[in-house]
Every structure is written in C-alpha cells, then in structure tokens.
Amino acid sequence: MTTAPLTRRKAPVSLIAIFVTIVFLAAAPFWASRGTLNMLMEALAFLALAQMWNLLAGYTGLISVGQQAWVGLGGYLFFALAMFSGLPLLIALPVAALLSGLIAFPIGWIAFRLQGAYFAIGTWVIAEVFRLIAAQFSALGGGSGISLPIDVVKSLATSRGARDMVMYYIAFGLGIGSVVIVWLMLRSKWGLAFTAIRDSEPASESIGIRIRRVKFMVYVATAASTALTGGFIFLQKLRITPDAAFSVNEWSAFIIFIVVIGGIGSIEGPILGVILFFTLRSFAADWGSWYLITLGALAIGVMLVDRQGMWSILKSRGVPVLFKTTRWFEP
Amino acid sequence: MTQIVTLKGVSKSFGALTVTDAVDLAVESGEALGIIGPNGAGKSTLFNLIGGALQPSEGRIYWQDHDITDLPAAQRCRLGIGRSFQIPHPFVGMTVYENLLTAAIFGGDAQSAPQTCRRVLELTGLRPKANLQAGSLGLLERKRLEMARALATSPKVLLLDEIAGGLTEAECHALVATIRDIHASGMAVIWIEHVVHALLAVVERLVVIDRGALVAQGDPKAVMADPMVQQLYLGIDADDAA
Ligand SMILES: Nc1ncnc2c1ncn2[C@@H]1O[C@H](COP(=O)(O)OP(=O)(O)O)[C@@H](O)[C@H]1O
Ligand SMILES: [Mg+2]
Numbered sequence: 120m121t122t123a124p125l126t127r128r129k130a131p132v133s134l135i136a137i138f139v140t141i142v143f144l145a146a147a148p149f150w151a152s153r154g155t156l157n158m159l160m161e162a163l164a165f166l167a168l169a170q171m172w173n174l175l176a177g178y179t180g181l182i183s184v185g186q187q188a189w190v191g192l193g194g195y196l197f198f199a200l201a202m203f204s205g206l207p208l209l210i211a212l213p214v215a216a217l218l219s220g221l222i223a224f225p226i227g228w229i230a231f232r233l234q235g236a237y238f239a240i241g242t243w244v245i246a247e248v249f250r251l252i253a254a255q256f257s258a259l260g261g262g263s264g265i266s267l268p269i270d271v272v273k274s275l276a277t278s279r280g281a282r283d284m285v286m287y288y289i290a291f292g293l294g295i296g297s298v299v300i301v302w303l304m305l306r307s308k309w310g311l312a313f314t315a316i317r318d319s320e321p322a323s324e325s326i327g328i329r330i331r332r333v334k335f336m337v338y339v340a341t342a343a344s345t346a347l348t349g350g351f352i353f354l355q356k357l358r359i360t361p362d363a364a365f366s367v368n369e370w371s372a373f374i375i376f377i378v379v380i381g382g383i384g385s386i387e388g389p390i391l392g393v394i395l396f397f398t399l400r401s402f403a404a405d406w407g408s409w410y411l412i413t414l415g416a417l418a419i420g421v422m423l424v425d426r427q428g429m430w431s432i433l434k435s436r437g438v439p440v441l442f443k444t445t446r447w448f449e450p
Numbered sequence: 451m452t453q454i455v456t457l458k459g460v461s462k463s464f465g466a467l468t469v470t471d472a473v474d475l476a477v478e479s480g481e482a483l484g485i486i487g488p489n490g491a492g493k494s495t496l497f498n499l500i501g502g503a504l505q506p507s508e509g510r511i512y513w514q515d516h517d518i519t520d521l522p523a524a525q526r527c528r529l530g531i532g533r534s535f536q537i538p539h540p541f542v543g544m545t546v547y548e549n550l551l552t553a554a555i556f557g558g559d560a561q562s563a564p565q566t567c568r569r570v571l572e573l574t575g576l577r578p579k580a581n582l583q584a585g586s587l588g589l590l591e592r593k594r595l596e597m598a599r600a601l602a603t604s605p606k607v608l609l610l611d612e613i614a615g616g617l618t619e620a621e622c623h624a625l626v627a628t629i630r631d632i633h634a635s636g637m638a639v640i641w642i643e644h645v646v647h648a649l650l651a652v653v654e655r656l657v658v659i660d661r662g663a664l665v666a667q668g669d670p671k672a673v674m675a676d677p678m679v680q681q682l683y684l685g686i687d688a689d690d691a692a
Contacts (some may be wrong), residue, residue, distance in 0.1 A: 322539035326558030448547035448580035
C-alpha cells in the first residue's frame with residue numbers, strides 16, 4: 120500500500136517497455152530456435168490462462184480450482200470440431216470457445232449455488248465430472264485419448280515450419296490479447312466494478328453494483344477464453360487425453376502458483392509469475408517433485424513477505440506501474 | 451409530505467439474539483432524522499436492514515409505496531438509498547476520486563458522474579485528497595469518504611452511521627455545516643450519532659433505540675428531556691468519553 124501521492128504520468132518509459140517486448144515477441148519466429156519457440160508458445164498460453172484466473176479470483180473473488188474444466192472442454196470441443204465438422208482449424212478454435220461459453224451458463228448457475236471454499240471445491244468436482252464424461256466418447260478415443268489426424272494437422276499448413284509459425288502467432292495473440300483485453304476492461308467502467316468488488320463486496324453492493332451479475336458475467340467470459348486457450352494448447356500438443364485435458368495440476372495448481380507468486384489482483388502479477396515460472400522450470404526440469412516443492416515454498420515465501428506477491432514488492436521499491444488504469448481528478 | 455422509507459413491524463434475529471425488535475418507523479422525504487441509543491442497541495443493524503445488506507426476520511420495508519423487502523442492496527441504492535458503514539469500507543486500491551466515480555457511475559447517473567464527483571469532493575472537503583489512494587487515508591478521512599461515496603450515488607435519503615466521533619471542535623462544526631447543506635438541498639438524512647450535540651444541531655426528529663426496540667421518538671429537545679432517555683443518555687455519554 121503506497122502512502123505517498125501517486126506519481127503522475129511517467130507513461131513513456133512503461134509504454135516503450137511494453138512496445139519493445141511486443142516487437143521482441145512478435146519477431147520470435149525469426150530469432151528463436153524451435154525449442155525456444157515451443158517454450159514461448161507454452162508461456163504465452165499460460166499467460167492467457169493466468170490473466171483469466173486472475174480476473175476471476177483476483178478481482179471478483181471467485182476462487183476456482185476447476186479451470187481445467189474449460190481448458191479440457193475447449194480442447195475436446197476443438198478436436199471434435201476439427202475432426203468431424205469439416206470447419207477450418209482456425210474457425211473451429213473460436214467456435215469451440217463460444218460453445219464452451221454457452222455451456223458455462225448452466226455450469227455457472229450450478230457453481231454459483233456454492234460460496235467461498237465450497238465454490239472452489241465445486242469447480243473442481245465439476246471438472247472431474249467433465250473428465251469422466253470425456254472418457255465416455257469412444258469417437259474421441261475414450262479414456263486413452265486421441266491424436267489429431269495428420270491430414271487435419273496438415274490443413275493448417277503443409278510444412279512443419281509454416282505450422283510452427285501459425286501456431287506461434289495464435290499463442291502470441293492469446294497471450295498478448297489476454298493482457299490487452301484485461302487492461303482495456305480495467306480501464307472501462309467494469310474495471311471500477313471489478314476493483315470495487317475486490318476491495319469490498321458490501322460496499323460495492325451499497326453503491327449499486329450488482330455483484331452476482333458481474334461475477335457471473337466474468338465467470339462465463341473467462342470460461343470461454345480459457346477454453347480458447349485450451350483448444351490452442353491441444354492443437355499444439357496434437358494429442359488429447361482426458362487426464363491431460365482435465366489435469367488439476369497443470370491447469371489450476373500451476374496457474375494459481377503463477378498468479379500468487381507474481382501478484383494477485385494486478386495485470387503485471389501474472390506476467391511476472393509466468394516469467395518466473397518458466398525461468399525456474401528451465402533450471403529445474405529434472406528435479407522431479409522437488410521442482411513442485413520449490414515452487415510451493417516460493418509461493419509461500421512470497422506470500423509471507425507480501426500477500427500481493429512479487430509485483431507488490433517491486434512496486435513498493437519504486438518500479439513504475441506498467442499498465443496504468445488510474446483515472447485522475449483534474450482540478 | 452410523503453413518506454420515503456417505511457418500516458412496518460421489522461424484526462431481525464441472529465439465532466436466539468433479537469437485534470431489531472418490531473420496529474415501526476416512517477421517514478418523510480427531505481426529513482432530517484437522528485438516531486441514538488447505547489452501543490449494541492441495534493442502530494447499525496437498522497441501516498443494514500434499510501440498505502438491504504441484511505434481510506429482516508419479520509416485517510416489511512417500503513420505499514414510498516413499494517415493498518422493497520426482497521430487493522437486493524444494489525437496486526435499493528439505485529432507487530435512492532445511500533448509506534455509509536460505521537466501520538469504513540473504502541475501495542483501498544483506488545484513489546478517492548475513483549471511489550466516488552464508481553459510486554456515481556453504478557449508483558447514480560453515469561452520464562454526469564464526473565460533475566457529481568467534483569461537487570461531492572468540494573462539499574465534503576475531500577478535494578485536496580482526490581488523487582490519493584484510499585488505502586492511504588487515516589480513519590477520519592475514511593469516514594469522510596464513506597459519506598462522500600454515499601453522496602456520489604445522488605441518493606434521496608442518506609444514511610450516516612457515526613461519522614462525527616474523534617473530530618476536533620472545528621472539524622465537528624464543519625461537518626454539521628456540511629450535513630445541514632445536504633439536508634437543505636432537499637435530501638432526507640438519517641443520522642446515527644453518539645456526538646449528541648452535533649446531532650441536535652441538524653435533526654428535526656430524534657429516535658431512541660434500546661435493545662432493538664424503538665423506545666422514544668419526537669422533537670429532539672423533548673426526547674432528550676425524557677427521564678428514561680436521560681437514563682440511557684448517561685450510558686451514551688460514558689461511551690462517548692471512552
Ligand atoms: N451479523 C451479525 N451476527 C450476529 N450478531 C450481530 C450481527 N450484526 C450485529 N450483531 C449483534 O447485534 C447487536 C446490535 O449491533 P449493532 O446494530 O451494530 O448495534 P449499534 O450500531 O447500535 O451499536 C450487537 O449485539 C451485535 O453483536
Ligand atoms: Mg453501530
């Protein structure tokens with residue numbers, strides 16, 4: 120919490136930093152090795168997932184440990200559409216996300232019967248039910264999963280290099296897009312509502328914010344965009360199984376670590392968290408479960424220093440805010 | 451005059467504890483009503499019931515002629531009920547101005563929100579603090595912000611819960627002047643206050659709550675002169691000194 124007046128408009132530095140990063144990432148296919156490119160794709164997809172979970176948990180206080188429901192559903196719907204509908208892959212992806220958004224209405228209606236910790240557990244149970252249902256579809260490989268047929272894969276682009284390029288730019292769009300959309304949203308009137316709900320629910324209601332509606336809207340929107348990212352993740356993997364698609368470790372625990380370590384309730388937090396997560400992983404790839412223990416210890420350590428995560432620690436040391444959302448009063 | 455808020459036989463219990471006990475109360479539009487009573491008498495609970503933060507166990511609450519007992523708090527705010535919390539609930543991650551802007555956009559008229567906020571900042575003396583993070587404010591400023599944020603929703607009735615405690619003599623005078631201005635603009639004010647001399651400088655009618663029940667009401671001077679109220683008032687005075 121800052122006690123000093125907010126410093127006003129040092130925008131150029133942060134804008135330049137954002138611009139340089141975007142150019143650097145946009146040019147990755149021209150400077151990065153295949154391995155690096157794959158790692159960046161994964162990181163950008165995780166960034167999109169983390170931004171969505173942060174919007175849900177960090178702003179509207181809906182602690183979901185069941186986002187794997189939407190990653191997996193997005194993946195499975197995408198595979199089903201890609202294999203059976205004849206839709207081009209780049210159309211099948213957003214259609215799978217839209218369908219997932221529609222399914223999020225009744226699922227959200229059920230999950231919203233539950234509050235707090237029960238909501239968290241409820242979302243997990245829902246994801247498990249999704250996993251069990253996915254294993255029932257023999258056309259999609261049942262319990263052992265299925266690979267995307269090679270002719271379907273080739274419809275994206277015939278050469279492997281070109282496919283990597285297309286996939287990279289999808290990941291780039293998802294990662295950067297998630298940051299931009301969250302930023303624009305926080306700058307709109309809805310950003311005021313999200314921040315108000317984050318800071319005090321009773322006060323938010325008392326000034327006319329219909330918090331259940333806002334939360335439901337955010338739940339459905341984040342479900343759809345999580346499913347979009349999920350569809351992409353399994354396009355990149357070319358293979359889907361119920362266990363991988365609905366993995367609570369991969370799509371909830373890791374995402375929660377990322378957001379908590381980086382800084383919940385800010386745009387910068389998930390970005391910082393993803394950078395940390397992938398840096399750590401590149402060093403600790405073969406530590407086995409020690410890697411997870413380190414990650415957990417790091418999350419707890421950061422929380423003990425500052426519950427708002429690394430970003431808050433940096434901010435209190437004078438690092439300027441990258442994504443400005445403050446509306447200044449002009450006297 | 452027309453009644454703006456009416457409580458008919460409103461009770462609230464938490465388990466075996468009855469906190470509001472069959473309260474009948476009608477507030478006229480544009481009226482300035484004071485509420486006093488010992489700590490734990492159920493005054494803040496009354497605001498929670500009127501504002502919609504709590505549902506009554508029994509009885510009905512009306513806005514003009516409409517039964518609003520089942521209406522959520524957010525919609526009551528849009529009807530015109532603006533409330534402050536005794537324990538301030540600022541949006542700590544926003545500036546003071548953004549706190550008001552949020553209230554004006556969601557609880558009032560979004561189109562004129564910036565002008566409304568400018569007026570409220572002037573009125574409440576918060577203008578010099580407009581661009582400070584609300585989380586950096588001290589308790590007194592947070593209380594001021596509570597009032598300002600409720601005002602930013604352009605209410606027809608303003609509920610103030612103990613906002614004068616801890617102020618200096620001069621600050622208390624300024625607060626009284628501000629609330630008089632608000633009342634003079636035609637807004638109804640319901641004010642719960644332990645600082646009785648400040649309250650008496652504003653209100654036209656006084657209500658006394660004890661153990662959840664409405665035990666006296668009427669002209670402030672007459673109510674204060676009532677021996678039973680004097681008895682309670684000694685208790686209030688002791689709280690005030692604490
Ligand atoms: N949510 C609640 N659950 C249980 N008891 C409550 C709750 N809110 C208030 N109370 C109790 O109701 C009584 C009246 O509280 P309150 O309305 O805050 O009194 P006052 O504002 O007059 O000091 C107190 O005894 C308090 O402990
Ligand atoms: Mg009280």
